[in-house]
Amino acid sequence: MSRILLLVDRLQQQHLPIAHLNTEHEVIVLDRNCDPNSEFPIPQITFDLCILDEENLAPIGPLVEALKAAAEPIFLPFLLLGKSQTPALSEPQFSQQAQQLDRRIDDLITTPVDAAQLHLRVENLLARRRLSLELHRLQEVIKERTFRESLLIDSLQTANENLQREIAKRAQVETALRENSYLDLLMNAMPDIVCFKDGEGRWLEANQAILEVFELSADEYCGLTDSQLGELSSFYREALQACEVSDRTAWEKGTLSRGEEVISRSDGTVKIYDVIKVPVFHPDGRRKSIVILGRDITEYKQARDELVRLASIVESSDDGIIGKTLAGTIQSWNAGAEKIYGYGAPFVKGQSIEILAIPERPKEMSQILENIRAGATIDHYETVHLRKDGKQIDVSLTISPIKDATGTLTGVSTIARDISDSKRVEKALEQLRHQTEMILFSAGEGICGLNKQGKVTFVNPAAVRMAGCESKELIDRPLYETINRSQEESSKAIELLSPATDINSGSELATDGAALATGKQPHRVSSQILATLADGEARRVTDEVFWRRDGSSFPVEYVVAPMRERGEIIGAVVTFKDITDRLAVERMKDEFISVVSHELRTPMTSIHGALGLLNSGILDAHPQKAKRMLEIAVTNTDRLVRLINDILDLERMESSYSTAVKQTCSIAELMLQAADEMQGMAQQAGVTLSVMPVAAQLRAVPDRLIQALTNLLSNAIKFSPAGATIWLSGELTHNRDVAEKAGSSLLSPEPAANPHLPVSSEILIAVKDQGRGIPADKLEMVFERFQQVDASDSRQKGGTGLGLAICRSIVQQHGGRIWVESVLGEGSTFFLSLPVIGEGLATES
Numbered sequence: 052m053s054r055i056l057l058l059v060d061r062l063q064q065q066h067l068p069i070a071h072l073n074t075e076h077e078v079i080v081l082d083r084n085c086d087p088n089s090e091f092p093i094p095q096i097t098f099d100l101c102i103l104d105e106e107n108l109a110p111i112g113p114l115v116e117a118l119k120a121a122a123e124p125i126f127l128p129f130l131l132l133g134k135s136q137t138p139a140l141s142e143p144q145f146s147q148q149a150q151q152l153d154r155r156i157d158d159l160i161t162t163p164v165d166a167a168q169l170h171l172r173v174e175n176l177l178a179r180r181r182l183s184l185e186l187h188r189l190q191e192v193i194k195e196r197t198f199r200e201s202l203l204i205d206s207l208q209t210a211n212e213n214l215q216r217e218i219a220k221r222a223q224v225e226t227a228l229r230e231n232s233y234l235d236l237l238m239n240a241m242p243d244i245v246c247f248k249d250g251e252g253r254w255l256e257a258n259q260a261i262l263e264v265f266e267l268s269a270d271e272y273c274g275l276t277d278s279q280l281g282e283l284s285s286f287y288r289e290a291l292q293a294c295e296v297s298d299r300t301a302w303e304k305g306t307l308s309r310g311e312e313v314i315s316r317s318d319g320t321v322k323i324y325d326v327i328k329v330p331v332f333h334p335d336g337r338r339k340s341i342v343i344l345g346r347d348i349t350e351y352k353q354a355r356d357e358l359v360r361l362a363s364i365v366e367s368s369d370d371g372i373i374g375k376t377l378a379g380t381i382q383s384w385n386a387g388a389e390k391i392y393g394y395g396a397p398f399v400k401g402q403s404i405e406i407l408a409i410p411e412r413p414k415e416m417s418q419i420l421e422n423i424r425a426g427a428t429i430d431h432y433e434t435v436h437l438r439k440d441g442k443q444i445d446v447s448l449t450i451s452p453i454k455d456a457t458g459t460l461t462g463v464s465t466i467a468r469d470i471s472d473s474k475r476v477e478k479a480l481e482q483l484r485h486q487t488e489m490i491l492f493s494a495g496e497g498i499c500g501l502n503k504q505g506k507v508t509f510v511n512p513a514a515v516r517m518a519g520c521e522s523k524e525l526i527d528r529p530l531y532e533t534i535n536r537s538q539e540e541s542s543k544a545i546e547l548l549s550p551a552t553d554i555n556s557g558s559e560l561a562t563d564g565a566a567l568a569t570g571k572q573p574h575r576v577s578s579q580i581l582a583t584l585a586d587g588e589a590r591r592v593t594d595e596v597f598w599r600r601d602g603s604s605f606p607v608e609y610v611v612a613p614m615r616e617r618g619e620i621i622g623a624v625v626t627f628k629d630i631t632d633r634l635a636v637e638r639m640k641d642e643f644i645s646v647v648s649h650e651l652r653t654p655m656t657s658i659h660g661a662l663g664l665l666n667s668g669i670l671d672a673h674p675q676k677a678k679r680m681l682e683i684a685v686t687n688t689d690r691l692v693r694l695i696n697d698i699l700d701l702e703r704m705e706s707s708y709s710t711a712v713k714q715t716c717s718i719a720e721l722m723l724q725a726a727d728e729m730q731g732m733a734q735q736a737g738v739t740l741s742v743m744p745v746a747a748q749l750r751a752v753p754d755r756l757i758q759a760l761t762n763l764l765s766n767a768i769k770f771s772p773a774g775a776t777i778w779l780s781g782e783l784t785h786n787r788d789v790a791e792k793a794g795s796s797l798l799s800p801e802p803a804a805n806p807h808l809p810v811s812s813e814i815l816i817a818v819k820d821q822g823r824g825i826p827a828d829k830l831e832m833v834f835e836r837f838q839q840v841d842a843s844d845s846r847q848k849g850g851t852g853l854g855l856a857i858c859r860s861i862v863q864q865h866g867g868r869i870w871v872e873s874v875l876g877e878g879s880t881f882f883l884s885l886p887v888i889g890e891g892l893a894t895e896s
């Protein structure tokens with residue numbers, strides 16, 4: 052059933068056939084005329100069709116439009132009861148609204164109204180209305196279904212998104228979990244110490260490193276404070292308490308704090324940690340947790356301390372320590388370098404090391420750098436450097452490469468030491484050592500150094516020469532095993548010697564215990580030396596012999612002096628000399644004195660006897676005999692005078708020659724002068740003197756040489772018969788020629804024996820006579836003192852037997868030789884060879 056709203060005048064209602072409508076539909080009639088001022092209550096009434104007449108259209112026209120618009124999209128029909136088919140067009144006021152009416156009015160029915168028409172029209176409009184409603188409903192259903200489906204899709208999508216989010220979240224959680232285990236791994240693998248504590252200082256998390264430091268295990272720390280952990284590990288109690296204190300400081304500070312903590316380990320080592328503490332607070336200010344991170348800086352600190360120590364050593368070193376690049380640019384320069392070279396560090400830094408090079412060695416520095424770059428290290432290289440003030444100084448350099456941790460060469464370090472002073476000292480010492488060595492080597496005395504055990508540590512050439520062996524045969528052996536042989540041998544040799552004075556005689560000698568035990572005389576040589584080594588007393592010994600390698604011995608005089616170091620005896624020095632010559636001279640002197648006393652006594656006895664007779668008056672009556680006595684006295688006085696003169700000559704010769712001044716002389720002049728002096732004697736004897744001088748210069752004491760020549764000439768005259776000739780000749784020769792000339796009868800045959808001797812010029816003077824000659828076995832003897840071929844010579848020829856001895860002494864003191872060749876009955880030739888000098892020397896005064 053539909054609801055039909057009827058907006059028609061009462062009058063119209065009466066003619067309107069709505070009876071049928073009333074039966075099938077609900078018809079609501081609104082009659083405006085009954086209350087013309089009242090508003091239509093249409094909006095409050097729901098209806099399916101509205102029938103209105105023309106009179107009502109004007110006032111509700113806008114309303115109809117609003118109602119239709121409100122019902123949209125459902126069709127709400129309006130049926131107009133009009134007087135004509137085009138009621139709107141007939142009225143001028145509606146003429147404009149005709150089209151609008153078309154839109155508002157759905158159907159028009161003219162009055163009077165036919166019931167069937169009305170019914171048909173109404174039913175048609177209501178059918179449209181129902182169809183519209185159905186359509187709308189269907190649309191709504193469709194819409195509803197579509198909405199629900201979309202809702203489902205939306206919910207599925209939402210569910211899907213949630214699921215995705217959930218999956219992502221789970222993935223994140225898984226990642227986080229994974230990361231957490233990585234974090235654990237990482238934390239435990241870290242060498243740094245890591246610890247998380249809660250607001251009350253209880254340990255929440257700690258990595259392996261911190262657990263190792265405090266020697267804790269992973270399952271015992273959780274939830275415990277430092278103090279509680281200190282109870283567990285009493286060794287670290289103090290360290291843990293110190294941590295607690297520094298935690299408190301960090302909390303009070305409220306922000307990141309950093310400091311060093313020193314922990315003594317139970318193994319005795321001390322660890323130093325650089326510790327960072329980060330306190331974390333709740334938003335309300337309560338303490339939440341504290342994060343502790345610590346790095347072991349023990350090695351770093353040690354390295355830094357070492358570096359500081361090294362730096363202070365470098366700075367305080369007296370040596371110059373210079374760092375430079377491989378190219379030689381100075382990078383570091385210590386105070387020592389400043390002191391040595393005079394340059395300040397700011398000036399030299401950045402400069403080339405070449406500023407220290409001296410002009411004479413321009414390539415030295417670059418060469419050194421090249422060697423270092425090639426991997427070499429130079430130790431104690433001594434060179435000369437230039438100071439800032441231009442002075443050159445001796446330096447000793449130690450140059451090494453500087454390498455980084457990877458072994459790469461990064462620079463060069465030079466340690467320079469000023470050795471100028473030590474060089475000077477070294478030079479002085481060297482000179483001293485050289486001098487000492489020269490003294491030792493040139494000393495005529497044998498010098499042996501002994502160690503505490505009496506073994507030879509040093510021998511000089513004279514000692515080696517005297518021992519007749521090589522130095523290596525003496526070194527490191529006891530002196531008494533080499534230079535001394537055996538006690539018996541030594542004693543026998545000593546007995547053979549003439550008695551000598553021992554400054555120690557009378558003093559108690561150190562004795563050899565073993566020798567004493569056997570009752571034998573102790574080995575004096577070794578005991579004297581060993582005694583000095585034992586008691587440190589110097590000794591001088593003059594009555595012993597030393598032995599040569601060939602088994603021969605020689606008398607010695609030696610002094611043994613102790614060597615001390617810081618008061619302790621470390622050895623001894625034995626200084627010895629061969630006293631064979633001295634003993635021979637002493638022996639000769641003894642003989643000489645006995646001969647001289649005999650020789651002097653003989654003429655003295657004659658003089659004494661003759662003068663005694665004269666004095667007694669016995670011969671007063673015999674003037675002839677008295678005269679004879681006087682003659683004897685005079686002759687013997689002459690002989691005594693000659694004897695005394697010759698003895699004095701000889702003695703003077705030996706003692707004063709060294710002080711006589713040699714001068715350059717012409718040998719020809721000396722020969723002529725000697726011949727002149729002897730001319731008178733030759734004439735007296737009726738002998739001819741023939742002189743053939745040679746022109747040569749020599750260094751000589753002229754009077755002495757003349758004395759030698761006159762001696763020889765005097766002998767020749769003495770032993771030549773009247774009418775004979777004596778030749779005094781000279782020639783320049785060489786020592787080898789001389790040797791050849793001399794043959795085997797030479798007094799000094801060495802030159803002939805050794806043809807390798809250097810050949811030097813000599814002057815050979817010969818005094819040749821035609822006298823009686825000298826027997827071959829006396830050729831050598833005649834040069835000895837008081838030796839004459841014939842005992843009657845002294846009486847008959849007035850000789851003393853000292854002339855040739857004087858000649859030999861003179862010639863030897865001039866570096867020459869003298870010898871004689873003779874054929875009995877034919878004559879003798881005395882040769883004198885003397886060294887001549889060159890032109891240059893000849894001009895010397």
Ligand code: ADP
Pocket residue numbers: 766767770820822823824825833838839840841844845849850851852853854855856879
């Ligand atoms: P004296 O004063 O006896 O001559 P010398 O020493 O000069 O002493 O000579 C020693 C001895 O040598 C002589 O006594 C003599 O027997 C011998 N004598 C020296 N010269 C000759 C000579 N020219 N001819 C022979 N015999 C000589």
